[in-house]
Amino acid sequence: MNGLLLGEESAAHLGVDVRRERAILLALASLITAACVAVSGLIGFVGLVVPHVVRLIVGPNARLVLPISAIGGAMLMVVADLIARLLGELPVGVITAVIGAPFFLALLRRAQRGYEL
Secondary structure (H helix, E strand, O other): OHHHHOOHHHHHHOOOOHHHHHHHHHHHHHHHHHHHHHHHOHHHHHOOHHHHHHHHHHOOOHHHHHHHHHHHHHHHHHHHHHHHHHOOOOOHHHHHHHHHHHHHHHHHHHHHHOOOO
């Protein structure tokens, strides 16, 4: 994954089969996302906010982003569950939606304006 972050041409020079890796990563990401949403509903989908936040904090290195995202996602769910219980047994999906929806809207707005490095 780190090789692909360098760009297609650079990754190919490093010996990465770009087409194959892209297809595998896209298929795996789609299947994992579909499984999460199918099992847990909206909670699993909104949990995808965490990798974006982690990437903004630690940078694009996949060796750091993946494990920190797993820990951060678990922490998000624990905090959301705690807040839901303290507010009177609200569904956890409501809390995660309140956290995740504004973040996804900000990402969409950023995508419309274009990315800046």
